[in-house]
Amino acid sequence: MAKPTVAIVFGGRSTEHGVSCVTAGGVLGAIDRDRWDVVAIGITREGRWTLASTEPGDWRIVDGAMPDVPRSHAVVLPPFEAGSREWRVVEDGTMRSLGEIDVVFPLLHGPWGEDGTVQGALELVDARYVGSGVLASAxxxxxxxxxxxxxxxxxxVTPDVVVTPVHGVAAQRERIEALGLPVFVKPARAGSSMGISKVSSWDALEAAVADAQKHDPKVLIEAAVxxxxxxxxxxxxxxxxxxxxxxxxxxxxxxxxxxxxxxxxxxxxxxxxxxxxxxxxxxxxxxxxxxxxxxxxxxxxxxxxxxxxxxxxxxxxxxxxxxxxxxxxxxxxxxxxxxxxxxxxxxxxxxxxxxxxxxxxx
Missing domain, CATH: 3.30.470.20 (ATP-grasp fold, B domain)
Structure with a gap:
């Protein structure tokens, strides 16, 4: 019997791009190739879906540098309609079949991947995938x-105050300070501890919020437990x-x-x-x-x-x-x-x- 084919999808547009690549390398190195045919689909930081290397060593941290999905590979297209499992590759202006993919393993972290967006795209074509659905992911x-x-x-749960570009720190200063010190300042929709600061002085609050907003305009300020x-x-x-x-x-x-x-x-x-x-x-x-x-x-x-x-x-x-x-x-x-x-x-x-x-x- 033919082995089922799994597509490992990773990379993506979020600031956790490199972490996702490292995660993919771990899975590619451990998956049972006697049990599964494996296709690697890397999403570049610009959002381009490409045919990527299935070699685990290509996705490891080297001298403290995270890996990146390169842009120069063939573009991958999902099925054209619900019910089809055929994916395609476009390279040098020519389209060819990538074959049927039975299940997708989306190893994406952060926005544009872990947040229900990719899950929604897979749901549109009835593709089976690992992980939570659209609402739970979001x-x-x-x-x-x-x-x-x-x-x-x-x-x-911990008490918190939400800060947005519309409802900033100044407008909610009293509520924030009621949380007491220290507080943790976090991007509301990011992971891998990116942009998180522990604030032990109110003088450092504005800078911590600005740092978190590099990752997400919406920020949580939480009371420390x-x-x-x-x-x-x-x-x-x-x-x-x-x-x-x-x-x-x-x-x-x-x-x-x-x-x-x-x-x-x-x-x-x-x-x-x-x-x-x-x-x-x-x-x-x-x-x-x-x-x-x-x-x-x-x-x-x-x-x-x-x-x-x-x-x-x-x-x-x-x-x-x-x-x-x-x-x-x-x-x-x-x-x-x-x-x-x-x-x-x-x-x-x-x-x-x-x-x-x-x-x-x-």
């Missing part, structure tokens, strides 16, 4: 609406939702928190404890909140849910990531491994479930 990307959904589901940062990997399987043991990230060196450099450029300064030590009742609450958060936004396939655990044992939901970092050293696969699921098995599960997912409204 809600999971926008921290303002994510927290609104969580609060409505009865999950505790004194406690431990705990993460849980959630995986949807035919038998139901699985959660990993709770993981805890310990940062050292010059990192005041788990920022971009700590995640991708200074792994020696980061320690993941999984399972980490929690009271059994607290660990049960963390797992319960992770599943409730997953269901609250209607997530599918996979997600990483991050919470704070206070000294008193309280649990506060921080966020959900519907397409977490997926390299071999990323926290999601490492937590899955602690649950007994290897990196290759994880990829196999995600693709197998996606291949059986119904198309159209569900």
């Amino acid at each position: 809600a999971g990307m926008d921290k303002q609406f994510m927290k609104t959904i969580f609060a409505d589901a009865g999950l505790p 004194v406690g431990r940062e705990i993460e849980t990997a959630v995986l949807a399987t035919p038998g139901g939702l699985l959660t990993s043991p709770p993981g805890e990230i310990i940062t050292g060196g010059d990192h005041d928190f788990y920022d971009f450099d700590a995640k991708y450029l200074d792994e020696a300064a980061v320690t993941l404890l999984c399972p980490t030590s929690l009271e059994p009742a607290v660990a049960a609450t963390v797992a319960d909140y992770a599943k409730r958060a997953f269901r609250a936004i209607g997530a599918e396939s996979l997600a990483r849910v991050d919470v704070f655990v206070t000294d008193a044992g309280g649990v506060v939901v921080n966020e959900i990531n519907t397409m977490p970092g997926f390299t071999t050293t990323s926290m999601y696969p490492r937590m899955a491994a602690a649950a007994g699921i290897s990196y290759r098995e994880l990829i196999e599960t995600l693709l197998t479930v996606a291949l059986e997912r119904p198309v159209g409204l569900r």
Whole structure:
């Protein structure tokens, strides 16, 4: 029997382009080529869909530099109509068939990919894909609406103030200062800890907001929670939702928190404890909140849910990531491994479930 074909889609227009490329390299290196035919589709920073290399080594960090999808490759076109699985390539003015693609693995982070836009494009042609659908992806990307959904589901969240170009810092100064110091300033629709600042003096607030707005005009200013940062990997399987043991990230060196450099450029300064030590009742609450958060936004396939655990044992939901970092050293696969699921098995599960997912409204 012919092997099913999976398209690994990565890169994209967001500031997380390089992170997405590294994630793709990890998956390309681990996917079972005896089980799957693999096509790599890289989206350039300008939004051009191209036929890309399937060699994992082409998508690694070199001397601290993130990889980029080059512009010079053949352009890839999705199916022309719903129900067709045939993708095409246009090169030197000539169109040819890329063959039928059975399932898409969109390894995109940030806007124009993780936020429901690419998911919508795939839904238009009834393409099966790994990950959450349009609404869950959009809600999971926008921290303002994510927290609104969580609060409505009865999950505790951190207090925050939203700053936009229309409703800026000056107009909301009183509400912001009521949060108390320190606060975290975050782009509302970005990930990989890009543009996040910890503000311990109100004099630094304006600069922190300006830095966050380089990534997103909408910014969240959140009250800091004194406690431990705990993460849980959630995986949807035919038998139901699985959660990993709770993981805890310990940062050292010059990192005041788990920022971009700590995640991708200074792994020696980061320690993941999984399972980490929690009271059994607290660990049960963390797992319960992770599943409730997953269901609250209607997530599918996979997600990483991050919470704070206070000294008193309280649990506060921080966020959900519907397409977490997926390299071999990323926290999601490492937590899955602690649950007994290897990196290759994880990829196999995600693709197998996606291949059986119904198309159209569900």
